[in-house]
Each structure stands twice: as structure tokens, then as C-alpha cells.
Amino acid sequence: MTHTQHASDTSLSMALGEDYPDIRDSVRRVCADFPADYWSSLDEREDYPTDFIKALTDAGFLAALIPEEYGGTGLPLRAAAVIMEEICAAGCHAAAGHAQMYIMGTVLRHGSDEQKRKYLPRIASGELRLQAFGVTEPTTGSDTTQIKTRATRSANGYVLNGQKVWTSRAEHSDLMLVLARTTPANEVAKRIDGISTFLIDIRACLGRGLEIRPIKAMVNHHATEVFFENLEIPADALVGEEGRGFRYILDGMNAERMITAAEALGSTRWFLRTATQYARDRIVFGRPIGANQGIQFPLAQAYIQSEAADMLIRRATAMFEAGLPCGEQANIARYVAAEGLWNAAEACMQTHGGFGFAREYHVERKWREARLARIAPVSTNLILANIAQHTLDLPRSY
Template sequence: MTTNDQLTSEGITLDDVLQATQAVTSRFGDDYFYKLDKEEGFPHDYIKALMDASLHTVMIPEEYGGMGLGVREASVIVEEMHRSGGVGSMIHGQMFMMGILARHGSEQQKRKFLSEVVAGRMRLQSFSVTEPNAGTDTSKITTKAWKEGNEWVVKGQKVWTSRFDHADAFIVFARTSPPKDPAKPFQGLSCFIADKREVDPKQYTSRKIDAMFNHHTYEVFYDDMRIPEDSLIGEEGNGFKYLLDGLNAERVIIAAECIGDGRWFIEKAVKYANERVIFGRPIGANQGVQYPIARGYAHLEAANALRWKAAEMFDRHEHCGAEANMAKMLASEASWELANACMQTHGGFGLAREYHIERKFRENRVFQIAPISTNMVLNYIGQHVLGMPRSY
């Protein structure tokens, strides 16, 4: 690691990545995120500090100026961001989206976009997939793309497109043809990457969604948006395959964020349980306070073990759908268990914003729903792992 905390690509260890992340997160404490949450602000300076330390390049291959590392290292970064009181969503899209582009993009696309991201001149942070009438059923998306001359034209509506107004480039999924086989409804979906700075702003409209926490997510309307012919990632009609590959990395990264949240809740709960004295002794001496924290800790450690297994499998290019999904589910459940234990340990003070518990409580709840709901993970396990009939 160099003296200015910027990582180089040679001989980087997990501890190097952690130390570089801590050098940034130590400058942004709970009060910083409290202010952002209250004002619904966007953490431009926080993201700039992370990018100045090259942490956003973790999954970009070395030949394009990145670290050339994997989702293991990416997960260390976001875990520390959450453990220190922040959120990884402001940079995690740039990580797993890099994986999609690096694995499936053309050489021209990688040279253009990855090099710009590494140089800090581009934020590739927005992933436009979900639609209001399709939800989890990606096969039912109605956004369409078709060729006109040397351009693709994109028309449709998306929702929960995170950080769209703060991104320079984004990835969007659209249907380019109907499925040839009705039994394979995901055929005909294609994946595109767009430089928003090269798109006519009259051809799209974004509206911020007023959510329960400071997430900066948008509803987006594509009104015959025109993008260059070479915006297509990979082969036309095979976009769903690339999406799944990216989502496995996303599952692991989200699991790590939940692990970080869990450790934050444990630290806050244990500290308060040791310091708060009621009826002549610390409340942590009471089993009713102590046991929920201890049980949550045990569940978090079990989820963490599966997180590492899934990350290592992904980085070895092994099929890890089951492991990535289970790691995300178990980590989200363990961190939510600890969120409730932490809130209960603090009692009434857990509701006071100055203690920061209620903010983290709100932020953590989303992981039961997104980026995939717990029920959909159970559907996956039942059908694809255990061999039972499709249940939905």
C-alpha cells in the first residue's frame, strides 16, 4: 500500500484492502451519516474519498488500470463501510456492474468505460432492471429496444433504479425479441451500457422515489432513448445470463453489507448493555438482554462463513447461485435479528436519533426485500437445490 492510501495492483491482501477502507471510513462517522439522512443528501465527498483510494476499482482487471481482484475483496470494502456506520449502496453497484462489463463486455466497451471509471472521470453506478408491473419476474419486463440504423432505441419504464441522477453511465435491460421457446421466457432479453453524457436528456425522465431511508433511487422513463449500436453487452438476447452472473456477485456483496451492519449493531448493543445501569447493575448482566445479542452473534458468524464460501466460488468462476442466495438470506436475517436486539437493548433511547440506532434500523430492513426477497431465495433453494416442483 502506498503512503497516500491508494492501493496498487501488486501483492494486495485482504488486510491491505481492509486497512485502505478503514483509512477512509475513519474520517466519516455516525454524525456524518446522521446529517446526510436528515437532509436527504448524497455523500459526494465520501464517494470521492473512496475513489481517491482506488477502492472502486477492486473488480476491474489490471489491464484497464484496476486492482484485478474479486468479489472477496469487494465484500471486505462494503462490510467495513457498514460496520463503521455507513452504507455500501453508494459504491457497490459500481463493483458488481464492473463484473458484468469485465466478464461479458467487448474490448472496446472495456477500454472506454473501465478506463474512465479507474481515472475517476466516470461513475458507473446505476442498474436499470426492475419494472413496476414485473417486479421480481424479470421475464415480464416490457421495456423494449430495437435497431434503427446504427443506433438502439430504448422505450419503457423502470423503477428502483438506484443513483440514476448521480451516475454518468448506467446499465439497462430491455427486450429485443420475444422468446423463441415459450418454456424459456428469458430469451430475447438484452443488456446495454449507456454513457448518459452522450444521451439527449430529453429522451429520458427520472423521478426520485421518496423512500423510508436515504437511498437515492429513481423511477425512470425511457422515451425513445437513442444509444450507439456498440452499447449492446455481449450477444443480443442473452442478457439474462449476464444479469444472473452480476446478481451472484451482488448477493455476496449484500451479504457482506449485512455482516457489517450486524457487527455495528453488536458493538452498539454490547457497549450500551455494559454501561447502562438499572436496579443497581449493568443491564447486560440480565439474560433477557444478553441472550438475544449472543444468539444474533452466533447466527451472524454462521452467515459469514457462507459469505466467504460463495465469494471464493464466484471468484473461481464456479456456479454459486445457491451459495450466494443463501449467504444473502442468512446474513440479512441475522443482521435484522441484531437490529431488533440492539433496539430493544437501548429501549426508549433506541428511538432517539442521536443514538443512530433508528437510522441503521431503517437502513437494514431493506435487505429482507431487496435486491431479492427472502421468499424468492427459498423458492430458488426448493426448486434448484432440493429438486421440488416450482412453487410460484
């Protein structure tokens, strides 16, 4: 590489700017119709953002990753990340949309042609919601390969028995992707084998062995417990090959990490914008509080972290799109974005002093929501363990 080439490459990567400016602009325009009061009202009522999801669907944003032949817009993952980043930067809540994006990926990559033809166009149009993903179980938590939900073969398909916990939006979704063991753990060579993925029609199963109970929670995530009791599901509910479901989920994890990292980055931008504005306006001891280093430095640190997260997300999505292995990069981007978000949320809360607790400022609600990024969909502890044990080759604990 010549010196000139090197210099121009460097300046190119340093001047990140806003990629996908048209998409960013359109997302901002949609989000402008859903101000903070819309979200706080939903939060108080623990209600679902029906109008917002419809607006996103009508604008084609939730079908960004669905190929055009199935009615979507077939955009790259980076574009989907930009959509999520902008939704969150506008102060809106992306969770109901992000799930649809990455759950759909399992059907797209591993579903049969018939499943794709049957579901993807209707998901793209908004006729069907695929927003529930049942992985976590009460007794096994992060140790997913130990899940106890069982799917046993029957004359017409499978019979499901078991329980999921924290399944978001199960009450507001038409379809749910469920992970269940089809071969007992002690009968498979590798613990990731013998687990299968099923696409369940929630409406058809309710009252026939499927029960959903809401969980009262700190954030408005429509979390539920899901119970399967001798639930009969058809054979064509199986996605891909029996026994390979955990591998399919691992396949989709990098995209999930990047999309949720982009959301964390967007929310970080919201906190920084809100906090810096308040720090300029609030006068105490005869000067703006933003003139104090105690207020400035945490905000500057959070900004620096947001820039790091931005670059890391771009690197990870670029590698994903190039078809390169990118698990480590996805994890790193997700970790830096989640930690940066929490620091920004804390700095914004501290900047607002007592008013941070007043609901009308929306800081306490966003602060509660921000905390989730360090726990779900993956805990930052598990990311650290992965980096330690896979990248740094330290002894395995799991």
C-alpha cells in the same frame, strides 16, 4: 487424507481471523473520516455521499474488481467482500460503492474490447460513475423475465420505451446499465432469452427521451423512477450479444449476492458493537441492562448468526474464485447474512429502549437501512423459493 492432515485442515478453517488485514486496516482509516453525523446529515437531506465515494475511489477500493490493465487493482471477489464488510462495520454506507462493483462486472465479462477500453479506466479513476442498474419495473417486480421495457432496432441503433422503478442513484451516475426486451416474450423459446443489456450514457440521454424522477423512500438510497420514451441509443450501447442480457445478469448475481451479504455482515458487526456497549453502560434497576438474559440472548443469537454468515460468505467467495458453480452457496450466504442483520438491528433497537428512537444514537437510521437487506437487491422470499425449487426439487412456482 491422514488424521494429521484432517486435524490441521479443521483448525485452519476454524481459526478464520481477519483475512486481508492490510485492506481492512486501510478501509477503516478511510471510514474514520466519515463518522455517524456525516451519514445522518446526508440522510436528513437525502443527499449523496460525494466525499465518501471520492475517498473510496482515490484509495482504489471501488476499482478493486477492475483488472490492472484497465486501471483497477484486480483483486479477487473475497477482497471486494472484505472492503464492503469493513465499510459497513465502520457504520458507513456501502451501497453507492457496491453497485459500481457488480454492475461493472457485466461490462468486464461481456462487453466488447472497445467498451472496456472506453469505460473501465475512467470508472476506475472515478471520472465516470457506473452506479445505476435498471432492472425492476413497476408492473413486473421480481418476475424479471416479464419486463416490458422494449428496445427496438432503428437505423442507428435502438429505440427504448418503457419504465423502471427503484433505480438507485440514477441522478448521481454517469452511466446506467439497463435491461430491456429486444424480442417479445412470445417469440422466444425460453423466457430468459430475448432480453438485452445496454450501457446508457445518462447525461447524453437526459431530455432526449430519458426522464428520471426521485422516489421519496424510507432509506437514503437515491431511488428513482426512470422513463424511456422513444429514447434513441447507439448500437454500441448494447453489451455483449443481443438477446442474452438476462443470462449476463444471472452471471453477475452470485457476486452481487456475496458482496451484499458481506455488507450485511459488516452492518451486523456495527449493531452488535453499538448494542453491547450500550448494554454494559445503561444502568436500570441498579444494574447494567446487559446483565438481563432478555437483553443478552438476542445479542448472542445475532452474534452466532454473524459467525455463520462469515463462514458462508468465505465458502461462497472461495468457490466463486475457484470457478465452481456457487449459486446455491451465494444464496445461502446472502439469506443468512440478511436475516442475521435484521435480528441484530432489532436486538440493538430493543437494547436501546426509547433512546433507540433518538436520532443522535443513529440506531433508528441503521435499523431502517437494515430492513432493506430482506427486500433488495433480492428478496429473501425469492431466495427461499430458489432453494426450495432448485436445491430441494420442489414443484416450480415461477
